[in-house]
Amino acid sequence: xxxxxxxxxxxxxxxxxxxxxxxxxxxxxxxxxxxxxxxxxxxxxxxxxxxxxxxxxxxxxxxxxxxxxxxxxxxxxxxxxxxxxxxxxxxxxxxxxxxxxxxxxxxxxxxxxxxxxxxxxxxxxxxxxxxxxxxxxxxxxxxxxxxxxxxxxxxxxxxxxxxxxxxxxxxxxxxxxxxxxxxxxxxxxxxxxxxxxxxxxxxxxxxxxxxxxxxxxxxxxxxxxxxxxxxxxxxxxxxxxxxxxxxxxxxxxxxxxxxxxxxxxxxxxxxxxxxxxxxxxxxxxxxxxx
Numbered sequence: 001x002x003x004x005x006x007x008x009x010x011x012x013x014x015x016x017x018x019x020x021x022x023x024x025x026x027x028x029x030x031x032x033x034x035x036x037x038x039x040x041x042x043x044x045x046x047x048x049x050x051x052x053x054x055x056x057x058x059x060x061x062x063x064x065x066x067x068x069x070x071x072x073x074x075x076x077x078x079x080x081x082x083x084x085x086x087x088x089x090x091x092x093x094x095x096x097x098x099x100x101x102x103x104x105x106x107x108x109x110x111x112x113x114x115x116x117x118x119x120x121x122x123x124x125x126x127x128x129x130x131x132x133x134x135x136x137x138x139x140x141x142x143x144x145x146x147x148x149x150x151x152x153x154x155x156x157x158x159x160x161x162x163x164x165x166x167x168x169x170x171x172x173x174x175x176x177x178x179x180x181x182x183x184x185x186x187x188x189x190x191x192x193x194x195x196x197x198x199x200x201x202x203x204x205x206x207x208x209x210x211x212x213x214x215x216x217x218x219x220x221x222x223x224x225x226x227x228x229x230x231x232x233x234x235x236x237x238x239x240x241x242x243x244x245x246x247x248x249x250x251x252x253x254x255x256x257x258x259x260x261x262x263x264x265x266x267x268x269x270x271x272x273x274x275x276x277x278x279x280x281x282x283x284x285x286x287x288x289x290x
């Protein structure tokens with residue numbers, strides 16, 4: 001089917017607009033990469049824009065040897081991995097029964113969960129609840145309050161609802177129990193949805209900032225998001241003793257800051273290529289009805 005002239009013009013304009021939007025997203029990232037990979041003299045002279053000048057890894061060397069960035073990286077990994085596992089387990093356990101039409105008061109339970117998307121207790125009541133549970137300075141204060149995202153649960157429930165009931169009936173005739181049914185029938189068929197929601201949770205936990213500042217008082221337990229923010233606010237987190245011993249008085253705070261941003265951004269970006277195939281499947285499933 002040939003496109004009309006109006007459609008061709010629309011596609012051209014649409015592509016141009018999308019390209020401009022993509023550039024506005026990419027240019028800041030490219031600039032940060034260029035600054036982090038340039039020498040301090042090039043950064044101080046303002047020569048760096050979209051390409052590294054006098055390629056150097058000194059900013060990364062300084063940030064790994066002179067700051068607690070590795071500890072923050074480890075803390076972020078712990079928060080993210082454990083948080084994703086806990087959130088996905090409880091999201092699945094909530095979505096599976098709510099996907100069954102025979103569940104008593106299913107609509108009431110669903111509405112109660114949706115209510116939490118519209119109304120919340122606020123910051124102070126949340127803090128008092130966490131404090132009364134003795135979770136201050138514990139990572140459980142980051143995991144428990146937002147353990148299940150209502151939006152993600154609804155998406156998972158909808159995905160479970162679309163799985164043919166004949167598969168469930170056949171499994172039950174073979175003596176399959178509820179947990180085995182979820183583990184061996186529903187989850188393998190829901191891998192695209194599970195992978196997508198896991199990534200949503202991972203990005204949320206990896207970038208967690210406010211809750212860490214509120215509930216975690218010990219700087220040794222801070223994640224990368226808080227450390228990089230402190231690095232930007234304080235110009236640098238380089239240990240003064242390290243700076244004096246290494247004689248790096250010419251190190252630019254901007255280079256160290258951009259290196260810290262890259263250390264925070266790169267790990268989560270690397271996850272996307274491994275989950276891309278599941279995104280494609282998730283988009284295609286249900287798009288064609290047979």
